[in-house]
Amino acid sequence: MRRWLVGSGEFVIAIGAIVAVIIVVLTGLALLGHPPLTVLTTWFQGAAGSGTRFALSLQEAGPLLLTGLAAAVAFRGGVWNIGAEGQFLIGAVTMVAFGTVLLIPGPGWFSLPVALVLSTITGAAWALLATGLERWRGVPVVLSTILLNFIAIAVVGMLVQGPLHDPTTTAPQTALLPEHVRLPVLVDGTKLHLGVLVAALIAIALWLGLKRTTIGFEVQVVGLNPDAARLLGMPVGARQVLVMAVSGGLAGFAGAAQVAGVTGMLSGSPISYGYAGIAVAMLGRLHPLGILVAALFLGMLSTGASGLERRLAIPHDLGDVVQGLLVLAVLVAGGISARRALRPQAEGT
Amino acid sequence: MNDALIVVIAAQAVTAAVPLVLAGIGETLAQRAGVLNVGIEGLLLTGCVAGFTGAALSGCAWSGLAAAIVVGALLAALFAWVTVVMRCDQIVAGMAINLLAVGGSGTAWLVAQGHGYAELSANAGFSRGIVPGLSDTAQAWLRDLPFIGPLVFDQYGLALATALIAATAWWVLTRTRIGVIIHALGDAPDACAANGIAVRRWRVGLVIFAGALAGAAGAYLSIMRTHGFSPLMTGGMGFVVLALVIFGRWHIGGLVAACLGFGVIDALQSHLQSRGLNAVIPYQVFQALPFIVALIALAVMRRGTSGPRLLGQAWPTER
Numbered sequence: 001m002r003r004w005l006v007g008s009g010e011f012v013i014a015i016g017a018i019v020a021v022i023i024v025v026l027t028g029l030a031l032l033g034h035p036p037l038t039v040l041t042t043w044f045q046g047a048a049g050s051g052t053r054f055a056l057s058l059q060e061a062g063p064l065l066l067t068g069l070a071a072a073v074a075f076r077g078g079v080w081n082i083g084a085e086g087q088f089l090i091g092a093v094t095m096v097a098f099g100t101v102l103l104i105p106g107p108g109w110f111s112l113p114v115a116l117v118l119s120t121i122t123g124a125a126w127a128l129l130a131t132g133l134e135r136w137r138g139v140p141v142v143l144s145t146i147l148l149n150f151i152a153i154a155v156v157g158m159l160v161q162g163p164l165h166d167p168t169t170t171a172p173q174t175a176l177l178p179e180h181v182r183l184p185v186l187v188d189g190t191k192l193h194l195g196v197l198v199a200a201l202i203a204i205a206l207w208l209g210l211k212r213t214t215i216g217f218e219v220q221v222v223g224l225n226p227d228a229a230r231l232l233g234m235p236v237g238a239r240q241v242l243v244m245a246v247s248g249g250l251a252g253f254a255g256a257a258q259v260a261g262v263t264g265m266l267s268g269s270p271i272s273y274g275y276a277g278i279a280v281a282m283l284g285r286l287h288p289l290g291i292l293v294a295a296l297f298l299g300m301l302s303t304g305a306s307g308l309e310r311r312l313a314i315p316h317d318l319g320d321v322v323q324g325l326l327v328l329a330v331l332v333a334g335g336i337s338a339r340r341a342l343r344p345q346a347e348g349t
Numbered sequence: 350m351n352d353a354l355i356v357v358i359a360a361q362a363v364t365a366a367v368p369l370v371l372a373g374i375g376e377t378l379a380q381r382a383g384v385l386n387v388g389i390e391g392l393l394l395t396g397c398v399a400g401f402t403g404a405a406l407s408g409c410a411w412s413g414l415a416a417a418i419v420v421g422a423l424l425a426a427l428f429a430w431v432t433v434v435m436r437c438d439q440i441v442a443g444m445a446i447n448l449l450a451v452g453g454s455g456t457a458w459l460v461a462q463g464h465g466y467a468e469l470s471a472n473a474g475f476s477r478g479i480v481p482g483l484s485d486t487a488q489a490w491l492r493d494l495p496f497i498g499p500l501v502f503d504q505y506g507l508a509l510a511t512a513l514i515a516a517t518a519w520w521v522l523t524r525t526r527i528g529v530i531i532h533a534l535g536d537a538p539d540a541c542a543a544n545g546i547a548v549r550r551w552r553v554g555l556v557i558f559a560g561a562l563a564g565a566a567g568a569y570l571s572i573m574r575t576h577g578f579s580p581l582m583t584g585g586m587g588f589v590v591l592a593l594v595i596f597g598r599w600h601i602g603g604l605v606a607a608c609l610g611f612g613v614i615d616a617l618q619s620h621l622q623s624r625g626l627n628a629v630i631p632y633q634v635f636q637a638l639p640f641i642v643a644l645i646a647l648a649v650m651r652r653g654t655s656g657p658r659l660l661g662q663a664w665p666t667e668r
Binding site: 137 | 442451580647
């Protein structure tokens, strides 16, 4: 019974935060002369007004789900990986490299998974650079992962305009991945690809892994209190390395899947799935299944926002504002509810 | 003599270091008091856009600077409320501030553009010349002084103010009772509380002050150095400031030295780029250089125990 209550509390926090932010944003837009009802209906039409639009929302939710899980795994394990942005890019560029230049021999059913796995590994390796710097030189992970994001942007930019550049164009972009290393499309007429389904399965696997396995339990104890974990004889360092590798790997896979499933190439345009992943993770209350729902919501938010931009000329940058507000609202709501939950105990002692 | 390469580069280094020092002082004070604000990148960006729109709308550079300071302080107040008063996680809240600033500055910029305020009018930006109100001949005389002319007087007005703020902050932190309190807020907040010091009120105040300084640093970038705004124009400078604060070991002197050293590297690389090195080396190397330098600096520095003991932890720890 109590477990159920805790679960529903988490749900109430997320919903409360969403409602609060929606009210704030609608009020703001109303002051700028956009009637709330028009905004809401236009947003919904953009996000889920038709099958194609909803497929687009699902397609957007895919990378958000993976970077959200990347952030959540790290935060659960007490590792401040803010570097999903860079790890995403490194994974994406690895996919492009193995799809267009360093060709993997063999048919698609072989080379595509191999390229995806290699991208996952490079994403993880990029993340582990931060762990290495922390272990050997005491550099705080929270800062090194952010700095590595900017270095990754430059590295990827250099590769896109250098060895991976598409020789048939002057635009800063890579060649298109050949058909056999693309992720298959699930619904004809859309770009909803297999990678999104895989992402959902990964979320379920992570949920079971955190909940049902010894390693998952240890990761959570290490995250909550590393000193206690050490006293209990848990391998704290090894678990932190594992958490970082999984987190970076998820972000790397997200980048690779986005390339192999949607864009087919990399260009100089910025991507911000990595930072958005933090918002997804917080909104999902760091719970893999919560994150599944949160990613879908933020995916719809993003496609709906492009509808708002097209029809009502509301800048899509507002989407970032909403994400920031959502994170703050979830934090504050979580803080209030935790305080409430503990109050009767405090009176008892 | 003022045309000598070393003087030119030193002067450029000072110009580049000013916003880093300004934002870094605030961050140092806040971190000394135990509050880690990774939203400083967002505060800088907000300062940029607020300074620019304030100056473009009013046609007055001073209003722009004031707007940047006020908006920076307000955003920092939101951060302080979430982290100090509501005791939520500082890192996540800081990243939320960054998201908020990216979206907010982008939106504000588009709105300003839409209303035809995409450029600054002639006197809406600050020009070089350190002392406001001084006659042109006097300014020119100061600027022509050997060595200190370019380094000190051929800078934007905020440079001198930054030097004064840095000196004051150093004096306050090392020589006054307030400095002892600020150190204690981050090292032993319980002891502060036991001595009747309102820990959270002090922390909120310092975070807001840091936000005001970051806002001013943002205005320096938009209405002094570049006379314009472009989305994401800070490009990660705030995160470099975080690294410099650590590299300076949370001391004002260390911070200023670190920022000046960083400014020299920045000036050298832009000089080398203009000398044609960018034909040989891809420009992305220069783009990544500040972050590589910051990372290397953090990796090679000797570990000490000089940092705030309870950095990033809410107080009181029990709910």
